[in-house]
Amino acid sequence: MKQSTLAATADARSPAGADIRFIMDGPLANMIHSTVPPGQVNRATVHATVSEFWHILSGEGDIWRRDATTERITPLQAGTSIDIPVGTAFQYRCTGAEPLRFICISMPPWPGDHEATHLQGAWTPSV
16 A cells, blocks of 8 residues: 655656656556646647546646547646547646646556657647
């Protein structure tokens, strides 16, 4: 059995540009806490082997997602949950006055930054 406490400061930066804090890892998935400061537009990416679930804790933003058949922009606010299936291009940004904060679960566990490929997204990144 595992247990963790959220660190006070970021452990790393995601390939897209969010500050991340590691929460939990296991053989089937891992979980992180992500923070995007106000006004930040992260880099658009696509993952080669992992899918993600996100749950928005606080702040406001948007996420652009595109797969083989659908492209959409979804508003992000506290209580919203979204998925990013493997192979889905995505980009996100914080549009509010407070940081956008969310929990991200990666399945299988994140193998390293080589997993993410950058591409053209909906907005010009600021990071």
